[in-house]
Amino acid sequence: MKNYETIEVVGDGAFGTVLKCKNRETGQLVAIKKMKQRYTSWEECCQLKEVTSLRKIKHQNVVRLLEVFREEEHLFLVFELLHGSMYKSIRDHDGPFSEAQVRFCMKQILLGLQYVHRCGFFHRDMKPENLLWDGDTLKICDFGLAREIRSKPPYTEYVSTRWYRAPEIVLRHQFYNSPVDIWAAGCIMAELFTSKPLFQGTSETDQLFKICSVLGTPGPGNWPDGAKLAQRLNIRLPSFAPTPLHTIIPNASPEAIELLTEMLQYDPAKRPSASKALQHPWFNGPMEPISKMTPKTPPKVFTSVEKVDENKKMKEDESIKVHVTDFSKGPAQIPPRRLVQEEEEELKDPSFDDIFENL
Template sequence: MERYDFVKEVGDGTFGNVWRAINKHTGEVVAIKKMKKKYYSWEECMNLREVKSLRKMNHPSIVKLKELIWENDILYFVFEYMECNLYQLMKDREKLFSEAEIRNWFFQVFQGLAYMHHHGYFHRDLKPENLLITKDTVKIADFGLAREINSDPPYTEYVSTRWYRAPEVLLQSHLYGSKVDMWAMGAIMAEMFTLRPLFPGIGEADEVFKICGVIGSPTWESWAEGLHLARALNYQFPQFPGVNLSRMIPSASVDAINLIRSLCSWDPVQRPGAAEALQHPFFQSCYYIPPALRSRLTANRTPPPVGTRGSLEVPNGRRYPEVLNNRKLGSNNSSPRAVAMKTGAQRKLNMVNQDSNKVEPYSSSSVKQSRFRPSGNNSPTSVIKGPMSREVVDVTEKLADMSFGARKGPEMQQFPPPLKAGGWRDEPVHMYYGQRHGQWIQPARGYNRKVAG
C-alpha cells in the first residue's frame, strides 16, 4: 500500500471504509475500500463473494476493480474512482431531474444488470447509494451481497435496504432470484423522478403496508405465492386498491410510469428482466441508427402510414461512442505465485493486467423477444424495408451496449412546472397511501437513510 497516498475518507460502511487515494507512481485517483475484518490467508480473501463476482465481470456499467491487496492481515480493494452516488446527487437537490437524464442513467444501469444476470449473478443490494456517478456515466458498485443465480437455496432472509427490498424477501421467501434487482430498480426509478422514496417503510410490516397503499394489495390472481407466504407467517395483507402512479409521479411520462409499474409487480414472474427492460418503449430513443446508414436506407424504405412514427431519426441527435468490451478478468481462483514473505504477509492481485480467456459480451440477441418491444410501425426495425433490413436489425441490436451522455432534444416531453423538489401536488392525501381505521395516512416528510435491519 506504500504506492498510494490516502487523501480523504469518502464513505464508512458496515464492512469497510472507502478512501479517495492517489497512486504515487501514475498520479491516478482511485477509491480504496479497506475492510474492517481481518483475513489470515490469501485463500480466504479470494473466496469472498465480492471478490469472486468482481473478478468475473467486466462491463462499462460495473465499477472496475483494479487491484486486490492483502497486507498485514488487512484486505484492500482498489477501484476506479467515481465522483459521487445517486443518493448524494438527490440529497439536497431543489430541482427535479429531467426525464432525459433519468433515461440515460437507467439505460446504463440496466445494461450492467443484463450483463451481470447473463453471467450468473444478481446484486441483492441495489439502492441509490450503490449506483456511482461521474458526469453522465453511472456504474453499479458494492457486490458484498452478490449471489450466484444457480447457487443452492435457502438464501439469506435479509438483503438490501428495506425501502428497495422486494416483497418476496420481506415475506421471508428462500427461493428469490434476480427479479429482486428489478423491483429495486423500479423503486429507485420512481425516487429519481420525485426525489422521495416510493416505499419508505419504518419496519418490515410497515414496508408491506406502504407497498399495498401504492400498488394495491395482492390477490390470488395477481400473486398466489405471496398469499401462501403471508399465510405461513400468519400475516394478513391490508386491503387497498392502490393509487394512480401518474398522479404520484406527475413529471414522468406514460412510458416511464408503465415501466415503473411493471418493475414493481407483486409477482416476480411479471417483472421484466433487465434485457427486457432495455427494450421497453421508455428507452426507444436510446437506440440510434447512424445518419450515413439512415440516408442509404431512405430509398429502400416504405413510407409509414400517416399518424405513426416512421423513423428513428432524432432531431439534433449525435452519435454516441461505442464502449469496447475489454478482456474478461481472470476467474481462476488459484493463488498468484508466492512472493517472499516478510513480517506481515503481502499479496497483490492485479486485476488490470491479469491474463484470462475472453468472455462473450452480453448481447440482447441472446435473449428471447421481449414483451415490451413495440409492435408494428413503432418497432425500431419495422420501418426498414428492402435488402438492407437484416443489416439494420444487427446494428440496432449491437447498439444495446452503447453508453452515452445526457441528450437534450425536442423529443423531451414538457410538463407543468413542479413544486419544490419532494413536494406533493394539490391532490388529496388519500391518493398516496390509503386508509387505516378510517383515517387517511399522510406521507412522512423527513426520512432517515439508515434503514437497514
C-alpha cells in the first residue's frame, strides 16, 4: 500500500475490507479491496475468481480492475472509484421510474451481462447494489461470486442475495449457469418499474412462496426439473395459479411485460440469453437517462457492502431475526429493505424441509 494513501474505510464484508484511497503519484482516487483471506503465493492469488474474471472482462458496463498486488500475504484489488448505486437511485427517487428510464437502465445491464457471458463467466450476485453509476453509465461490479460458464458443477449452494435468487438456486440445484443472471436482471427490471423488490422473501422458504404466488406453482408443464427438485427435498409446493404481471406492474407496457415474462421463466432453458433479450422490440422505444435523479451522496465504490457502522447494525438486527414461515397462513411480513447482510447469511434453512412437509 506504499503507493496509496488511505482516505477512509468505506465498507467491511465477509470477504474483504474496502478502502477509499488516493494514488500518491497521480492523485487518482480509487477503491481498494483488501481481501481477508491470506495468500501465501502469487499463483494462489491469480486463482481468485474476482481476479480471473475481471482481468478478462473489459467493457464499459463492467467496473474496471486497475491493479492487483500482494503485500505480506494480503491481496489488494484496485478498482476505479464510482459514484452512486442503482439501489440508492431507487431508494431516493420519488416514485417509480418512467418506462424510458427503465429501458435506459436495462439495456446497459444486459449489455454488460452479454459481454460477461461471452467472456465465459456468469456473475451469480446481480442486484441493484452491484450496479454503480459512472455519470450516465451503469457498471456491473462485485465479481466475488462469479464462476466460469465452462467450470464443472456442482457449485457451492450459497449464491446471490435472496430476493434475486433464481428458483433453481432456491431449490438447491447444483447444476445452474448464466440463466441465473437473467432471472436476477428480470427482478431488477420489475423493481425499477415499481420501486420495490418483486419477490421479498423473509427466508429461503418464504422466497419460494413469494415466487410461486406470482408465477404459479412449478410443475411438469412449465419446469419438469423443478418438480423433481422439490420432490428430492421432500417439499410439497404451495398451489397457486399465476398472477398476471401486468396486474402487479400496471405502469409497464405490454412489450415490457412480455420481455419480463420471458426473463422470469421457471425453466432456465426457456429464459433468453442477454443477447436475445436485447433483440426484443421493447428496446426500440425511447430511452431517458436518470443521472439527474442519482442521489447526491458520498462516492459509492464497487462493493455492495454499506458503511462499517451500518454493517454492524445489520449483524445486530440479524441476530434477533428468526423467521419460521408457515405457508398455510400465507406469506410472512415483508422485512425492511436490505435488513439482512446476505454475504454472511447461511443459505440452508434448518426449517426448510419441515415447513413444506406440513403443507
